[in-house]
Amino acid sequence: MSELAYESPLAGAAAADGLAVSLREIPDRGMIDLRGLTSDDAFKAAAKGVLGVGLPTAPRTSVSWGDIKVLWLSVDQWLILCPRTKVHALIADLRGALSGIHSLAVDVSDMRAVIRMEGDGAREILMKGTSLDLLSGDYTAGTCRRMRFAEIAALLHVVEDDIFDVYVFRSYAHYTWDFLLATAREPAAIRLFGKQSVSL
Amino acid sequence: MLIVTCPVCGAEGDETDFHAAGQAHVRRPATTDPSNITDEEQRDYLFIRHNPKGLHFERWRCDRGCGKWFHAARDTVTMEFKAFYKITDLPPPELMAQAKGSWAEYFASRNQPEIKA
Numbered sequence: 001m002s003e004l005a006y007e008s009p010l011a012g013a014a015a016a017d018g019l020a021v022s023l024r025e026i027p028d029r030g031m032i033d034l035r036g037l038t039s040d041d042a043f044k045a046a047a048k049g050v051l052g053v054g055l056p057t058a059p060r061t062s063v064s065w066g067d068i069k070v071l072w073l074s075v076d077q078w079l080i081l082c083p084r085t086k087v088h089a090l091i092a093d094l095r096g097a098l099s100g101i102h103s104l105a106v107d108v109s110d111m112r113a114v115i116r117m118e119g120d121g122a123r124e125i126l127m128k129g130t131s132l133d134l135l136s137g138d139y140t141a142g143t144c145r146r147m148r149f150a151e152i153a154a155l156l157h158v159v160e161d162d163i164f165d166v167y168v169f170r171s172y173a174h175y176t177w178d179f180l181l182a183t184a185r186e187p188a189a190i191r192l193f194g195k196q197s198v199s200l
Numbered sequence: 201m202l203i204v205t206c207p208v209c210g211a212e213g214d215e216t217d218f219h220a221a222g223q224a225h226v227r228r229p230a231t232t233d234p235s236n237i238t239d240e241e242q243r244d245y246l247f248i249r250h251n252p253k254g255l256h257f258e259r260w261r262c263d264r265g266c267g268k269w270f271h272a273a274r275d276t277v278t279m280e281f282k283a284f285y286k287i288t289d290l291p292p293p294e295l296m297a298q299a300k301g302s303w304a305e306y307f308a309s310r311n312q313p314e315i316k317a
Binding site: 060073132 | 213214265
């Protein structure tokens, strides 16, 4: 019988060379999908007790506490990020605290691939694949939102001003990686809204 | 390109970030009277839809946002959105008053609020 072994979604992907920004996979991120009703005070209190921080209720925001980050996905859905080694303990704590409360906590660490993009010009590169105006000032550090990126579903998390995590479903990992390799090539860099240097 | 605003999470985006899902406020006859449905009523429920020139009411989903369903009132001539409102709600009263033809008949026939999920 074969041994179960973890393999990251982008194992064996082409190297990120010659790009205008740095691009790498984050393979060791633990993710927990949490669902519940914000109208239920017991649910919010139980989640806060385990996570150490209240669930973000404003759309497209996130909070962090220690090595835990909580991203707002919907009015009744959050994605909890933590080190992969902590997932089992955290989920056990959550389920314990939430027992009897209408809610759901599931380990989805292997559901999505995480690609980190870092560097000046990353916003323009991401905008090649999405209709969002990432230069508008709405996308400050901590913002997260689901988006249509390169025609597929993705989740964008603005970690810092020039650092972005793009979450895509695992089966789209190579597609997204190849899309970013093509659009982030050094010669393909663009500057938008008056910042272009056009040489004719 | 249509610019849509989700009434649930406030996300604004073009129509590719959302999903249009046809006519709103379709009433399932079997909900109120499951034992006494004619073939014609069931046919109308499944297949017959309004196709107005002008004000129309539709279901949309915030597909690339919060994932929730909502309603929209749209003018099919100018493509202008008149209102976005929650999936359990009826349109704003002034829009129901403006509705013509089959929609006006429909709103006149409704004397009770939408069944809450």
